[in-house]
Amino acid sequence: MHGRKRLPVGHTPDRSKDQAKREKLKQLLSDTLRDHHEKCYTKEALKKNAQLLELNPEFYTGWNYRKLAVRHLIDAETDEAARKNLLDEELLLVERALQVNVKSYGAWYHRKWVIEYGLSPLDHEFMLLRRLLKADARNFHGWNYRRFAIEKKGVTAEEELDYSTEKINENFSNYSAWHYRSTLLSRVIRDKKSKEEILDEEYKLVNQAYFTEPDDQSAWFYNTWLLGETKADSDAEPQVAETWPENGSSISVNNQDGAFPLTISYKTIVNSEQSFTSRTLPLVITFKEMVSSVVAMVRSQPGMENLGEITWRPLSAVSVPSKTWVADLPIQLSCGGEYTVFLEVSSPPADQVTSVSFKLIIASGDSAHPRKEMDPKAFSWPGKLPSEGELEADTASKLVRLNMDESTAEAGCIKQDSTVLPRENWQEKLLEAQIEILRDLLELERNSKWPLLTLARVLAVHGSSSFTEEVLELYKLLSDVDPDHGDYYKAQHSCLYIDKITRSRDGLKKLWWDCQGSLSSGWLRCNELGLHEFKFVERLLWVQRLDLSHNQLRTLNGLEALQLLEALDVSHNKLPSVTSLASLRLISGLQYLSISHNELGSHPVDFSRYSFPSALTNQAPDHHGKGSGNIDGNWDIQAVFGGMDLKVLEIAGNTAASNEKFRKSILKALPSLKLLDGEEV
């Protein structure tokens, strides 16, 4: 492994001298090996071994032999002074070996072994360490050895903090000293009260450091760590993030035969009135963390039948644990009327219960919506159907942004911001003080990377929505200031942006398009947002049609929470493989999918296979059959698409799409498909 090998390359030594040295080394080596083998532990043998280790401290067998020999001599010696003398010799040898190679693991380890006898004065060790860390302030072995030495001496973390302060004040760029401080501080912070005082002091130190060296990352990394410590401790108990139907919402169900797809009107954004036809109603719960089990009591008023038999299943690729859980609420066709459904959810062992209730209106008898055969072409976003001629000429003009009436808007589905954890006064104060100091620094150091990035982080942690625009601006500026990490800042920016818009009704309004004249009632269009990841899906559980085209997505993991989804456009992204679509298998109602213009078939390596739940991981069933150990060429198509009920699929613009075998496998896996790339199947 690296770090152990040091290859002395780059000089051409005198050949004859070199030859002599090699001969000597060879002789010493064979002497030590012979002595090792014959268990010869004389002082003479140790002397030769010492010469060997001075020439080549990398020779670990030499150190191993030495320990056996020294132990033998010490065990035979009863006089403590004599034993100490023996060990002193060892310490001197280690010092000589370290002069040859200060990075010799074997030499450092030998020193620890000697000190463990407890006969050597530790003050000497501290003096040596001081010298070493003065000459080479980042020396990894030195810092490691210091940790060992303070433990031996019984120095407390509080006392040792002074040493780290001293090293930091010597040079604010000494990253090793900052790291060392972080390990000590974790031991010093014992309770809440000490935390408050200590963090206050730490911020003072780190502020002083970065005002002196604003371009050095050492203090900034430490500051980011402090920021994490300042944040409210997140609740260890798993909490419910969102549910569908939402608490307080109202759902209308039309009692009909047949499986007409759910239609939920755009009004969901406005007043959460939803109406659709189904025999079962999906219930979705998302938690903030993955949980292994769910206990959910469902009851209704007036009572409905079969509520006791509802089972919850995890929506994860492999099984538990999962963030998202789903169940089917059976709708009794013969029992029209208005019900209130109560849901009480918890995840053992946590005992925190979340209560949700919603209104369910079952209209029995005649239907408001006559049954229709769905036109497969009606699914896609009307602006980009491949066969434009077939569209009504004025469809485009019928695309209208949602125009919501503010006064009637009582959005049940848009929750108050639940991402900001409750904080105490001192935390608030520390964060605000940091914001002020960073702004001051930026007055002096305009367009300096680390203060900009740190301010963005502090503002994001503070979480006040009044800072959102500023954080977004900061990441934009960072892309210019530090173009080498531009893609990272863009990814951060897109993540914060989608956070912002999915958080509020006003934000969602900008992305909501109503399609009059089309069967689809509306699309949520998150296209061209530079998204590297699609987070916050739990806020969008009600979405049925989603446009994520023209982003930077490499995986669709997480989208499975969108159980009502029937149409999805992820064209023009960076999806590398069929397996990167795996989460879509869990959305049973999905009928329209565009994955055109991605990178399917362009990569020799499929990295998403790692997280794919079959053939690759331990517990999933075999997909390749016959136990041959070989998986045939397009196994992934069957594994991902098999069992899906897609009616329309667009794959054009992928390298794989021109492969006839690929297309055939798709058609085989999707017997229900009506349109492939606009052509009837």
Added chain:
Amino acid sequence: MDDGGFKGDLHRVFFNWMLQELPGAYESEESNRLSMAYFAISALDILDSLNQVASEDTINWVYGLQVLPLTEAGGRNDGKTFGFRGSPSIGVKFSVDGAHALVHDGGHLAMTYSALAILAILGDDYSKVSREDIVRSMRQLQQPDGSFCPTMMDRQSDMRFLFCAIAISVLLDDWSGVDSKRAVEFIVRSQTFDGGFGLSPGLEAHGGATYCALAALRLITLYDRSWPSSVDWTSLIDVDMLTQWCLNRQSSDGGFQGRPNKPADTCYAFWLGGSLRMVEIDHLFNQEKLRSFLLSAQRKWGGFSKFPDLQLPDILHSYYGLCGFSLLGQPGLKPLAFELGITQRAASRLPGFSRKIKYGA
């Protein structure tokens, strides 16, 4: 073919030369000879030039370094380590049938890893590998904190040998030699305040240690059948801080440094580029600049040096420089199975691998 300045042919010559005869400067590496051979052979595999390697002779030589309980009937445990030793220079004379174990001349985890990697690359079926002896030794080498010592004699244990033990388990498709749960605890405890990983808990983060930690974590959670496959390994660590730490290891000259405020060094193209690949964010570093850094460390007679301003290449940095180009998708180079340190071609033929993972051709 436009290779953009990458000198594939010269690298072929360089590694072939290194395989035939190591220059005198490597004498301190005598006891690590297997590792040196691993660098050269894996490099020739990446360069699609395994036909330059005398496979049969090499396989026989590697098996000759296997340490076996040849002379003892019972009592195999008394401080002896089985597996592979680094060279025949210390103690037992070389024999194609392998060597018996001495307390001071036994198997070493890093050498065992190198040996098994070479055998996998050359298509050997491990039929002569004494699997049981290796896993039995590994059980004794694992420490209560989850880390591993390299040998019974050498008690320094850290992330490097933990990675070796885990990689050996994958190569052998046998996990009975390790307690994965404790290994994962050790890895998680080694993540530092800045998101990187140290060689053991409390130590400063370092590019090589970070690679070892992530590779081991990935290998365990993906291939150990006793590990609950539903646990997403990235949820065990702080990926956000890790991302920031790794990305900022790319310095302004385009190369990667092992620690903050250190000069960029060729080999970290692999350790950090590989780490970023393993958390699937390698598209977020500046690939073009890394490429030009590596080109500046490429030497005119083949190979790479540690720093661009050094005159001579060395085998370790040459190997990891080449791995860097493989990461960047250099045409003509075979892609690597990053967490295992061999090409995907070689990995895909392993019995335990092909069952669970299918690498592209």
